[in-house]
Every structure is written in C-alpha cells, then in structure tokens.
Amino acid sequence: xxxxxxxxxxxxxxxxxxxxxxxxxxxxxxxxxxxxxxxxxxxxxxxxxxxxxxxxxxxxxxxxxxxxxxxxxxxxxxxxxxxxxxxxxxxxxxxxxxxxxxxxxxxxxxxxxxxxxxxxxxxxxxxxxxxxxxxxxxxxxxxxxxxxxxxxxxxxxxxxxxxxxxxxxxxxxxxxxxxxxxxxxxxxxxxxxxxxxxxxxxxxxxxxxxxxxxxxxxxxxxxxxxxxxxxxxxxxxxxxxxxxxxxxxxxxxxxxxxxxxxxxxxxxxxxxxxxxxxxxxxxxxxxxxxxxxxxxxxxxxxxxxxxxxxxxxxxxxxxxxxxxxxxxxxxxxxxxxxxxxxxxxxxxxxxxxxxxxxxxxxxxxxxxxxxxxxxxxxxxxxxxxxxxxxxxxxxxxxxxxxxxxxxxxxxxxxxxxxxxxxxxxxxxxxxxxxxxxxxxxxxxxxxxxxxxxxxxxxxxxxxxxxxxxxxxxxxxxxxxxxxxxxxxxxxxxxxxxxxxxxxxxxxxxxxxxxxxxxxxxxxxxxxxxxxxxxxxxxxxxxxxxxxxxxxxxxxx
Amino acid sequence: xxxxxxxxxxxxxxxxxxxxxxxxxxxxxxxxxxxxxxxxxxxxxxxxxxxxxxxxxxxxxxxxxxxxxxxxxxxxxxxxxxxxxxxxxxxxxxxxxxxxxxxxxxxxxxxxxxxxxxxxxxxxxxxxxxxxxxxxxxxxxxxxxxxxxxxxxxxxxxxxxxxxxxxxxxxxxxxxxxxxxxxxxxxxxxxxxxxxxxxxxxxxxxxxxxxxxxxxxxxxxxxxxxxxxxxxxxxxxxxxxxxxxxxxxxxxxxxxxxxxxxxxxxxxxxxxxxxxxxxxxxxxxxxxxxxxxxxxxxxxxxxxxxxxxxxxxxxxxxxxx
Numbered sequence: 001x002x003x004x005x006x007x008x009x010x011x012x013x014x015x016x017x018x019x020x021x022x023x024x025x026x027x028x029x030x031x032x033x034x035x036x037x038x039x040x041x042x043x044x045x046x047x048x049x050x051x052x053x054x055x056x057x058x059x060x061x062x063x064x065x066x067x068x069x070x071x072x073x074x075x076x077x078x079x080x081x082x083x084x085x086x087x088x089x090x091x092x093x094x095x096x097x098x099x100x101x102x103x104x105x106x107x108x109x110x111x112x113x114x115x116x117x118x119x120x121x122x123x124x125x126x127x128x129x130x131x132x133x134x135x136x137x138x139x140x141x142x143x144x145x146x147x148x149x150x151x152x153x154x155x156x157x158x159x160x161x162x163x164x165x166x167x168x169x170x171x172x173x174x175x176x177x178x179x180x181x182x183x184x185x186x187x188x189x190x191x192x193x194x195x196x197x198x199x200x201x202x203x204x205x206x207x208x209x210x211x212x213x214x215x216x217x218x219x220x221x222x223x224x225x226x227x228x229x230x231x232x233x234x235x236x237x238x239x240x241x242x243x244x245x246x247x248x249x250x251x252x253x254x255x256x257x258x259x260x261x262x263x264x265x266x267x268x269x270x271x272x273x274x275x276x277x278x279x280x281x282x283x284x285x286x287x288x289x290x291x292x293x294x295x296x297x298x299x300x301x302x303x304x305x306x307x308x309x310x311x312x313x314x315x316x317x318x319x320x321x322x323x324x325x326x327x328x329x330x331x332x333x334x335x336x337x338x339x340x341x342x343x344x345x346x347x348x349x350x351x352x353x354x355x356x357x358x359x360x361x362x363x364x365x366x367x368x369x370x371x372x373x374x375x376x377x378x379x380x381x382x383x384x385x386x387x388x389x390x391x392x393x394x395x396x397x398x399x400x401x402x403x404x405x406x407x408x409x410x411x412x413x414x415x416x417x418x419x420x421x422x423x424x425x426x427x428x429x430x431x432x433x434x435x436x437x438x439x440x441x442x443x444x445x446x447x448x449x450x451x452x453x454x455x456x457x458x459x460x461x462x463x464x465x466x467x468x469x470x471x472x473x474x475x476x477x478x479x480x481x482x483x484x485x486x487x488x489x490x491x492x493x494x495x496x497x498x499x500x501x502x503x504x505x506x507x508x509x510x511x512x513x514x515x516x517x518x519x520x521x522x523x524x525x526x527x528x529x530x531x532x533x534x535x536x537x538x539x540x541x542x543x544x545x546x547x548x549x550x551x552x553x554x555x556x
Numbered sequence: 557x558x559x560x561x562x563x564x565x566x567x568x569x570x571x572x573x574x575x576x577x578x579x580x581x582x583x584x585x586x587x588x589x590x591x592x593x594x595x596x597x598x599x600x601x602x603x604x605x606x607x608x609x610x611x612x613x614x615x616x617x618x619x620x621x622x623x624x625x626x627x628x629x630x631x632x633x634x635x636x637x638x639x640x641x642x643x644x645x646x647x648x649x650x651x652x653x654x655x656x657x658x659x660x661x662x663x664x665x666x667x668x669x670x671x672x673x674x675x676x677x678x679x680x681x682x683x684x685x686x687x688x689x690x691x692x693x694x695x696x697x698x699x700x701x702x703x704x705x706x707x708x709x710x711x712x713x714x715x716x717x718x719x720x721x722x723x724x725x726x727x728x729x730x731x732x733x734x735x736x737x738x739x740x741x742x743x744x745x746x747x748x749x750x751x752x753x754x755x756x757x758x759x760x761x762x763x764x765x766x767x768x769x770x771x772x773x774x775x776x777x778x779x780x781x782x783x784x785x786x787x788x789x790x791x792x793x794x795x796x797x798x799x800x801x802x803x804x805x806x807x808x809x810x811x812x813x814x815x816x817x818x819x820x821x822x823x824x825x826x827x828x829x830x831x832x833x834x835x836x837x838x839x840x841x842x843x844x845x846x847x848x849x850x851x852x853x854x855x856x857x858x859x860x861x862x863x864x865x866x867x868x869x870x871x872x873x874x875x876x877x
Contacts, residue, residue: 054835063639065595137609138639142602143595191640210648211827212722237720237825238835245707245719393838424840427591447596460597469600477597 047231048537048552051243051255055211055236060194061178062133065140070176071546072234075216076117077178077199080108080127081171086348087452087543088501089171092224093122093179093200102497103168110157114223116181117204124153129182138190144177146474166497168504172451202227202550211236216549227550247272247532254533256547260335266532276528277541281448282341283395285388285405285522286480287311287320287441291467294441295387300417302441304384310375311386311441317519318359319369323412324405325361330525333400337530341523343512344447344457346543350501351454351508356516358523366412377413385415389430390444394423396527402444405524430480443480446527450544455495455508462515464489483520568857575853576627579846580620588612589636589840610636623846632850633843635836642843646829646851652722653821653828655733657813659748661806664755669795669802671756672763676798677771677790679764687760694757703750703823710746718743720825747824751817755809762805766798773797799870807863815852 056072057064074082080094094108114122131151134141145151147170151161163170184198197205200223203216214234218227235252237243240259247255247266258266258274267274288294288302289311295301302309310316330338345352370376375383386409390402399420406416421429430440449457464484465476471489491511498504515521533539538553590606598606607613611622626633632642675684711719723743726736734740770776771794779789817830825831829848836844867874 057637058639060639064593064637137605140593140595142605143598146599194639209722209725209827210645211831212825235721235825238831239823239825241704242707242720242823242825245712249711249715249719251719251721424588424592424838427596428588474599477599 046229046554048229048254048549049233049235049252050547051235051237051246051252052547053257054238056214058194059197059205059208060190062139062141067545071548072214073178074201074546075203075549076197076201076205078201079175079177079179081175083175083452085542087450088350089175099499102166103170103499104163104166106161106170108159110159111223112157114200115221116198116200117219118184118198120181120183122200123156124159126179126182127159128153129186130177130179133180134177141177144173168496168499169453169456172453172456203232228554229549229552232549250534253537254531254539254552256531258530258532260337263530271535272532273535274530274532275539275541276337276530278339278346279448279527279529279545280346280450280543281446281527282344283401283444283446283524283527284344286443286445287317288481289317290482290484296467300387300419302386304375305378310373310384313373314519315369315373316375319366319412320409321359321519321522322362323366324408324522326524329401329404333397333404334525337528338525339528340525343516343523344461345454345512346526349452349454351505353509353512356512363412370412381413382415383413386442387417387419388442388444389419389440391423391426392420394426395446405444445480447478454512455492455504458492458508458511462488462511462520463492481521485514485518488514564861568854571853571857572850576850579849580623583842583845584616589842592839593636632847635844636841637839642847645832645844646848649827649829649832651733652826653814653817653830655735656744656748656751656826657810657817659744660752660755660813661810663748663752664759668756668759669763672760673767673790673795675760676764676767679768691757691760694753699750699754700819700823702753703820706746706750717746722827747820747826751813751820758805759802762802763798766801767794770794770797800867803863803866803870807859811856811859814855
C-alpha cells in the first residue's frame with residue numbers, strides 16, 4: 001500500500017517538474033525561433049561573428065556604464081555626437097551646434113529626416129526625454145549632464161543646453177548619452193525598455209539569448225553611411241582559452257582579448273591574423289607626497305625613521321621612479337604587449353605632450369637621491385617602509401606587476417609591504433572620495449578615459465585634492481596621491497573655458513609638463529589590446545576597445 | 557507519510573533561515589558593489605546616490621529584514637548589473653543547466669553502473685583492472701583540464717564537434733531545449749561528458765565496492781547454487797542490494813551538478829546558472845548570489861526528499877517514519 005502511494009507521489013512530482021519546465025519555457029519563448037535566424041544566415045553573405053569576453057548586461061543603454069554593454073548598445077542607439085577613430089566628437093544626431101559665452105550655452109541643431117527603427121520620427125522631444133532619463137535614479141550616466149544647469153527644446157529640431165559654468169568639453173560627455181524614442185519608452189517600465197530596444201543606430205536587434213548570443217541585422221534606414229556587415233553575431237565567451245579555440249575552429253571571425261600566451265600559436269595559422277592596439281588604459285603608481293599625514297587611520301602606515309613623510313621630497317619620488325625597470329616589466333610580465341608610458345595621456349589625445357619623457361631606469365642614481373634626501377639605509381638595510389596597495393584581478397597581470405614594483409623598490413632599500421586584493425574590495429579600500437577604509441599612501445591603479453581629451457583627464461587625475469575632500473567639487477576625483485598644485489589647477493580651469501581644441505591643447509600641454517616635473521605620479525605602461533581575426537575580414541580596432549561591426553572590412 | 561512531509565518542510569524552513577543569514581552576512585562582507593557600478597571618478601554625491609539606490613545605507617539587520625520580507629513575496633531584488641529581477645534571471649538560465657546535467661547524470665548511470673557491476677563481479681579480470689585504473693584518472697583529473705583537452709581533441713584536432721556555446725534550441729513537448737535539434741545535441745556532448753567524467757568514475761567505484769561485498773554473501777552463493785542465471789544473480793540480486801548508497805550519491809551529484817557547474821559552463825561558454833553565479837560573484841551582484849544560494853538550498857532539500865522516497869521503493873524494509 002505504502003509502496004503504491006510512493007509511486008503515485010513520484011509520478012505526481014515528475015509531472016510537476018515538467019510543468020515547471022514549461023513555465024521556464026514560456027520565458028525563453030519571447031525570443032524569435034533560432035531556426036529563422038539560421039535561414040536568414042544562408043541568404044545574407046556579409047555577416048560577421050565576434051567573440052567577446054562577456055555579454056551586454058542590458059539593452060537599455062542607461063543603467064550600466066560598461067565597455068561591452070555600451071559598445072553593443074551603440075550598434076542600436078546613437079548619441080548627439082559620436083567619437084571618430086581619434087575619439088574626437090563628430091556630428092551624429094546633432095548635425096551642427098553653436099557655442100556661445102565660452103561654452104556656457106550650446107545650441108544643437110538636430111539632424112532631420114531620421115527615424116527610429118520602429119518608424120517613429122526623431123525630434124527634439126526624444127533628446128529631452130533621454131536627457132531626463134539620464135538623470136533618473138537608476139542611470140549610470142548622470143555625469144553626462146552634471147555640469148549642465150538647464151536644457152530645453154527651442155523647436156522640433158533645436159535644443160538649447162546651458163551649463164552651470166563655461167564647459168568647453170560638454171561634447172566629451174554628451175557623446176556617452178544615448179538617445180531613446182520618447183514615444184516608445186514613455187510610460188513603460190525599465191524592464192520593458194531593456195527588452196525592446198528601439199534606436200536610430202546602424203543595427204537593429206534580431207535576437208538576444210542572454211550569455212549565448214546577440215544577433216543584429218543592418219538597419220537599412222540608417223541616416224548615415226551603411227556599414228558593410230549585414231548581420232553581426234556577438235558571442236560572449238568568458239574563458240580566454242575557449243575564445244582562442246573558437247577562433248581556430250572558425251566558429252568566430254574575430255575575437256578580443258587574446259591571451260598573450262596564445263599569440264604565437266595563432267600567428268602560425270595561415271588563415272588567421274593577430275593585431276595589437278595600444279589601449280587607453282594606463283597603469284601607474286599614486287604616491288601621497290603632499291601631506292604630512294600620508295596614512296591617516298591606516299592599519300599599515302608609512303613608517304620612516306624620523307616620522308616624516310619621505311614621499312614629500314621630490315628626490316624620493318624621483319628615486320622611486322628611477323628604481324623601477326619598466327622595460328623589464330613590459331618584456332617579462334607583459335610579454336611585450338605594453339607600451340611604457342610617459343604621462344597618463346595616450347598618444348593622439350588632444351593635448352598630448354610629446355616633450356614629456358620617462359625618467360630613465362637608474363638604480364645607482366636612485367640610491368644616491370635617497371641618500372641625499374636624508375633617508376640612508378638603517379641597520380636592517382632599509383630606508384623607510386611603505387605599503388603598496390594593488391588589485392590582483394582588475395588589470396592585465398596586475399598582481400605580478402605590483403610584485404615586481406615592490407621588488408625594484410626593495411632593491412634600493414625601501415621596505416614594501418605588498419597589499420594585494422580583489423577589485424571588489426580594492427576600489428572601496430583606496431577610494432579617494434570615501435572616508436571608509438585606509439587612506440592609501442602608495443597604490444597601483446589604472447585609468448582609461450575615452451573622452452579623447454587630455455584636459456578632462458587632467459581634471460580627474462591632476463586637479464588638486466586633499467585627504468579631506470575635493471578642492472573644487474567634481475574635480476580631482478581620482479587624484480589618488482592627493483597631488484596639490486594651484487598652478488596646474490589654474491591651467492585646467494583655463495582649458496575648460498577654451499572652446500577651440502588646438503588652443504586648448506597648447507594650454508593643457510603645460511600642465512602635463514609640470515605634473516611630470518613634480519613627479520606627481522609614476523606612470524608604468526599602457527596595456528595593449530590584442531585581437532585575432534580570420535583573413536576573410538580586416539579589423540580596424542578602436543582605441544577605446546569598443547568593438548563595432550562597422551570597423552570590420554570584408555576582403556573581396 | 558504526512559508526518560514525514562511536515563518534518564521535511566520544517567527542516568527546509570530552518571535550512572533557509574540559516575542559509576539566508578549566512579549568505580547575507582558573507583556577501584556584505586565580501587566586496588562592495590557600489591564601487592564597481594559607479595564610474596571610477598565618481599563624486600561623493602554619485603556614490604551616495606548609488607548607495608541609497610541599492611539600499612545599502614541602512615544597517616545590516618534592517619537590510620536583512622527588508623530582504624526577508626521581499627523574499628517572502630518572491631522578490632529577491634533586482635540584479636545590480638542586469639537591472640532585472642534576480643529570480644527571473646536564474647529561472648531563465650535553469651533549463652540550459654538542467655539539460656547538460658540530465659545528460660551527464662544519464663551518462664554516469666548508463667556507463668557507471670554496468671562497468672561497476674562488471675568490475676565488482678569479476679575483480680580479477682584484466683578488463684576490470686583497466687576500468688579501475690581509468691576511474692582513478694576520471695576522479696583525479698580536474699574538469700577544466702578535461703574540458704580543454706576535449707575541446708582540443710574533438711573540436712580542433714578531429715573537427716567533429718563545435719567548441720562552445722549552446723547551439724540551436726528547439727521545442728519538445730513545449731520545453732525549449734538543445735536536445736531537440738541536431739545542432740543542439742552536437743553542442744551538448746562535450747560539456748556533459750566533461751561534467752559526467754568524475755561522476756562516472758565515482759559510480760563505478762561505489763558500485764564495484766558494493767558488488768564485491770554482496771557477491772560474497774550467502775544469498776548470492778545460494779542463488780548460484782540453485783541455478784539462477786548469472787545475469788539475474790548480478791543485476792537482480794546483488795545490484796539491487798548495492799543500490800542504496802549509489803542512489804544517495806546520485807542525489808547528491810544531481811544537486812551539486814545543477815548548482816555548481818560553474819567551471820564546465822565557463823569553459824564551454826554554456827549559458828547556464830553556474831556561469832551566472834560566477835559572473836555575479838565577480839561583480840558582487842548580491843541579489844543574484846543570495847537568490848541563487850537559497851534556490852540551491854531548496855533544491856537540495858527537495859532532491860533529498862525524492863531520494864528518501866526512492867529508498868522505500870528499492871528496499872521495502874525502509875520506513876519513512
């Protein structure tokens with residue numbers, strides 16, 4: 001009897017299980033059948049399959065600001081301006097603009113005759129709607145309009161933006177702000193908007209199976225030059241060896257972030273090419289050299305024999321710079337896939353100063369400078385003791401680089417406690433704009449700014465900031481060494497009011513020279529992005545690592 | 557029976573309370589999502605706004621209270637990264653994981669049990685020794701290594717199977733699965749074999765040990781003596797008495813395969829739950845992590861319940877009370 005009961009129960013449960021399966025199925029059913037996509041593939045000759053490191057988190061361009069998500073969304077959506085190959089803003093949905101009062105007031109003349117992918121006409125209302133949406137609580141793009149006091153529609157194709165104070169670099173932020181269709185999105189929930197992307201961009205969504213594939217097809221009604229690829233499939237492949245294997249098997253046409261150890265093997269294949277592109281990401285050391293209390297409340301403070309802050313002495317900073325053999329780091333740790341950096345600024349940015357040079361690696365001179373600065377080796381062989389905070393899962397080979405740096409500094413008599421941690425902890429730990437955690441006095445971080453404008457980087461990285469907070473609100477946000485120099489601040493302020501790019505460049509170049517002369521930070525290197533593709537295409541990588549289907553050229 | 561159900565259910569509640577507290581405390585200690593969400597040069601206002609948006613400004617016990625209250629309504633919060641309900645994201649990935657796990661479990665039963673019976677019944681034969689040697693390899697080789705070797709051999713060297721991904725998905729009885737299309741089946745082979753490798757080995761060894769023990773028992777000798785065919789002795793008598801521990805292990809394996817296929821899914825870019833979990837841990841996406849762990853806890857209790865029921869079918873002497 002009991003046995004029968006159990007058997008019935010088991011059957012009932014199996015039935016429930018399959019019902020639950022059906023429940024799950026209805027959710028995935030929302031996507032169009034994969035077979036249809038397969039049939040389209042046979043008809044469309046020009047298609048490209050791209051292996052990325054991850055998936056787009058959301059097809060709503062606003063909640064998250066992350067490279068892959070942004071790049072995929074930029075296929076579907078446009079902004080008022082979009083960056084060209086050198087990251088300088090070019091007209092997109094805004095055809096022209098007038099700048100008044102040194103960049104305080106901007107009038108945007110919108111492109112006419114543009115339609116969204118569902119057929120709606122693009123007007124100033126869409127711009128206003130998108131501007132509003134960027135300021136909502138969930139938005140990760142609040143910064144785009146943080147310098148803006150007000151904006152309004154003048155007529156259907158004209159929008160006026162007024163800044164709080166002159167901001168010559170408004171476009172560098174507006175290029176991140178995607179334009180959504182007001183009629184489509186108004187009144188819908190955020191979830192719905194994310195599942196029903198409707199933009200003005202070069203491609204429209206065919207299918208998105210999360211973490212498996214995103215299929216896009218060319219938007220034949222696109223307002224500008226049509227891209228060559230008619231269909232593009234993005235595949236998220238997290239594991240780097242699997243990406244390489246997919247490339248070799250021919251399942252993808254292009255992969256990003258090729259692991260350095262696979263480069264030679266891929267190059268040896270006849271039908272494959274490997275390309276390296278210097279990235280925007282610079283790796284560098286921040287030193288707290290402008291404070292008498294470099295490690296307030298720190299569990300691992302900076303210790304010197306006389307209690308002073310050795311980093312305050314420019315000779316000590318120079319010695320630390322010269323003690324690090326960057327070329328060896330590039331050759332041994334980065335396998336040659338990195339470029340030694342002279343400043344934070346990638347070449348080609350507006351305001352890049354070619355005159356700034358690296359201080360040459362010179363161990364003897366470093367020792368000599370440290371002696372001169374009044375920090376001779378003590379009985380234990382060390383001059384003073386620092387803690388180097390660094391992440392170990394954020395940048396390419398970050399842990400080994402930090403260990404190498406610690407090794408070089410130890411060689412000239414600086415005792416280094418290496419404090420490696422995961423990025424989920426690291427950024428809060430070192431955060432310059434947060435009082436929680438230790439105040440770091442020496443840390444290794446990276447920075448990548450896709451604005452194409454060195455004045456913006458100076459604003460974030462060089463503008464004075466103290467351990468107690470910003471000198472000027474919104475400025476010096478990642479000045480993690482708390483570098484203070486009013487002269488540099490004045491130059492940055494001036495650059496921010498200069499609308500003409502060339503003039504701005506000549507102004508800001510000086511700031512980079514001064515900051516380098518002060519040894520306000522120790523630049524290490526720019527990472528390189530490594531791509532592999534098969535020879536049916538040619539790929540033109542972008543500096544900001546955004547992978548766009550229109551950068552793929554088909555070989556006839 | 558009813559008593560037993562009540563007992564199981566109350567166990568489930570205790571498990572959920574304890575697990576939810578553990579998850580909540582550990583995720584709030586390990587890493588802060590705010591700094592991964594805002595841009596690196598965010599101002600204090602931006603950070604503060606993000607903290608408030610996520611509700612992280614309140615003290616931990618209050619956050620836990622809110623979490624439990626919402627969870628009781630089936631709301632585990634929105635993922636910080638995806639901005640979609642956490643439970644929905646997990647449910648969306650569940651079929652993909654279930655697919656490879658079911659194939660893997662079937663493989664371990666179909667391959668593991670017969671091989672175990674054989675090598676247990678005839679331990680001295682050379683084939684049995686070979687099986688045992690291979691099973692040691694199956695247990696000790698890490699799955700990421702097996703996965704890479706399989707990709708290299710079957711996908712790149714022989715070019716027979718695709719490297720990764722889920723392939724085309726079709727519909728059987730209203731359920732969308734890769735098993736419905738040939739392309740899907742080709743995609744499912746490598747990950748599920750990788751997943752099954754360790755389990756096959758475990759099942760072989762477990763079955764063999766039980767068989768060896770039972771083959772020495774008097775009832776087997778008696779059965780043989782009275783002329784029962786060898787096959788029936790092996791599968792009808794000895795195997796049946798070996799099955800209890802094997803079923804227990806199957807239950808545990810099923811649970812841990814569904815819950816923690818992270819490595820295999822990452823290597824084969826399989827869009828399942830395990831990959832979601834590891835991605836969420838990397839981005840400190842607390843709603844997904846907590847919903848996931850609770851989901852897994854419920855699943856384990858459920859599986860153990862089924863295993864208990866199966867016991868009573870296999871061995872009528874076992875009483876649920």
